[in-house]
Amino acid sequence: MEFWRRRRERLRERGPSGLSLLPWLLMGLGALSHLLGGEAPNPWIGGLGLLAFNTLYIAVVLRAFDPRARETPLTRWLLGGLAALTFGLAIGYGREWLLLFPLLGLAVGAVVRRGRMLFRVTFPLVAGAGAVTFWRDGWDSFGVVYGTFVSVMVTAAILALNDTVRQLRETREELARTAVEKERLRFSRDLHDLLGHTLSVVVVKSEAARRLAPHDLDAALAQVADIESVGRQALTEIREAVTGYREGSLAAELDRARDALSSAGVEPVVRRSGPLLEPAAEALFGWVVRESVTNAVRHSGASRCVVEISGTDGRARLTVTDDGRGGGHGPGAAAPVADGPGSGLRGLRERLAAAGGTLEAGPVPGGGFRVVAELPVEPAAPGTDAGDAQPDRC
Structure with a gap:
C-alpha cells in the first residue's frame, strides 16, 4: 500500500503525460467501421490515411508533453501535417470521419497551450471545421464543431494550468533552498562574530585575573565576575542568533x-x-x-x-x-x-x-x-x- 501511495504522489507531482490523450483515438473507430463496412470509396487510400492520422496524432501528443520537443519546428510541421490530413479525410469521406476534428483539437490544445497564438490557431481551425462539416453533413454536424472548439480550449487550459502549478512548485522548492542557504550563512556569520569576540574577552580577562590573583585577590575576583557576566551575555546572544531575532545595539x-x-x-x-x-x-x-x-x-x-x-x-x-x-x-x-x-x-x-x-x-x-x-x-x-x-x- 505504501508503494502505491508513493507512486500516486509521484505521478501527481509529475502531472499528465501524452499517454492521457491516446485513449481518445477510440473516436476514430467510426471511421474504421466505415472502411470495414465497404461503404467508403477507395478504401485503401482511406486506410492508409487513417493509419497516417493515428501515427501523426501519437507523435504530436507525445512530443507536446516534452517541453524541449514541443517548441521545435518539427512538432509544428507534424501538427500542420495532421491538420492537412484531417481536412483531406473529412472532405473526402465525411460522416464518421468528421470526428477526426475533435482529435485534431486535442493535439492543437496540447501543443499551443497559451498566448495569442492559441487564438490565432483555434478560430481558423473551428471555422474551417465548421465549413467542412456543414458542407458534408449539414446542421446535424454542429456538435462536431462545438466539440472541436471545446477540445482545443479545455485541453490548452488544463495543460497550461498544470505547467503553472509545476513552475510554482519548482519556484517554491528553489526559494526553500535559498532560504536554507541564507540561514546557514547568517548563522555561520553570527556564530563567528559572537564566539570570536566573547572568547577573546574571556581570554583577556582570564589572563588579567591570573596576573592579579597573587597581588590583589579582590581585583582578580572582579575579573572572574566579569567573565561570568560575559559568558551569560554570550549565551543570551547565541540563543537570539539561533532563533534569528538578534538585533545588535550599537x-x-x-x-x-x-x-x-x-x-x-x-x-x-x-x-x-x-x-x-x-x-x-x-x-x-x-x-x-x-x-x-x-x-x-x-x-x-x-x-x-x-x-x-x-x-x-x-x-x-x-x-x-x-x-x-x-x-x-x-x-x-x-x-x-x-x-x-x-x-x-x-x-x-x-x-x-x-x-x-x-x-x-x-x-x-x-x-x-x-x-x-x-x-x-x-x-x-x-x-x-x-x-x-x-x-x-x-
Missing part, C-alpha cells in the same frame, strides 16, 4: 568594546556625531565594532584604539583605527584574523554590501590598522539615543 556594543579594550590594556577612544541611525544600521555597525575590536585585542598589540561614528542625512560612516602592528602585516606581528567565506572581514563586507554599503580594511601608513564601513541610512525616529557627540576616553 550603544551596548560600544560599551563592550570599551571594556574589552581596557581589559587588554588598550586605551579606548569613542567619538560619535551626526544624525541618529535607524536600528538596522546600528545593528550592522555593531557587528563591525565587535569584529574590529576583537581583531585589535587579539592581533594588533596596540596601545590605543579609536572608534569614530559620523555621517550626514544620507550616509553614515564608522572608522575603527588602532596603532598596533597593522593587523598582522608588520614585522613580528601576530597572524591576522581568518578572512574566509562567511566569517571575519569578508562576512562583514557581505553584510554591508547586502544593505548597499561598503567596508574597507587595511594597514595605515606609519603603522596601525583601519577598518572603514559606510552605509546609506535614513534618520532614525526622534527620541533615539545617538550617543556621545564628544570624545569619550576610558
Whole structure:
C-alpha cells in the first residue's frame, strides 16, 4: 500500500503525460467501421490515411508533453501535417470521419497551450471545421464543431494550468533552498562574530585575573565576575542568533568594546556625531565594532584604539583605527584574523554590501590598522539615543 501511495504522489507531482490523450483515438473507430463496412470509396487510400492520422496524432501528443520537443519546428510541421490530413479525410469521406476534428483539437490544445497564438490557431481551425462539416453533413454536424472548439480550449487550459502549478512548485522548492542557504550563512556569520569576540574577552580577562590573583585577590575576583557576566551575555546572544531575532545595539556594543579594550590594556577612544541611525544600521555597525575590536585585542598589540561614528542625512560612516602592528602585516606581528567565506572581514563586507554599503580594511601608513564601513541610512525616529557627540576616553 505504501508503494502505491508513493507512486500516486509521484505521478501527481509529475502531472499528465501524452499517454492521457491516446485513449481518445477510440473516436476514430467510426471511421474504421466505415472502411470495414465497404461503404467508403477507395478504401485503401482511406486506410492508409487513417493509419497516417493515428501515427501523426501519437507523435504530436507525445512530443507536446516534452517541453524541449514541443517548441521545435518539427512538432509544428507534424501538427500542420495532421491538420492537412484531417481536412483531406473529412472532405473526402465525411460522416464518421468528421470526428477526426475533435482529435485534431486535442493535439492543437496540447501543443499551443497559451498566448495569442492559441487564438490565432483555434478560430481558423473551428471555422474551417465548421465549413467542412456543414458542407458534408449539414446542421446535424454542429456538435462536431462545438466539440472541436471545446477540445482545443479545455485541453490548452488544463495543460497550461498544470505547467503553472509545476513552475510554482519548482519556484517554491528553489526559494526553500535559498532560504536554507541564507540561514546557514547568517548563522555561520553570527556564530563567528559572537564566539570570536566573547572568547577573546574571556581570554583577556582570564589572563588579567591570573596576573592579579597573587597581588590583589579582590581585583582578580572582579575579573572572574566579569567573565561570568560575559559568558551569560554570550549565551543570551547565541540563543537570539539561533532563533534569528538578534538585533545588535550599537550603544551596548560600544560599551563592550570599551571594556574589552581596557581589559587588554588598550586605551579606548569613542567619538560619535551626526544624525541618529535607524536600528538596522546600528545593528550592522555593531557587528563591525565587535569584529574590529576583537581583531585589535587579539592581533594588533596596540596601545590605543579609536572608534569614530559620523555621517550626514544620507550616509553614515564608522572608522575603527588602532596603532598596533597593522593587523598582522608588520614585522613580528601576530597572524591576522581568518578572512574566509562567511566569517571575519569578508562576512562583514557581505553584510554591508547586502544593505548597499561598503567596508574597507587595511594597514595605515606609519603603522596601525583601519577598518572603514559606510552605509546609506535614513534618520532614525526622534527620541533615539545617538550617543556621545564628544570624545569619550576610558
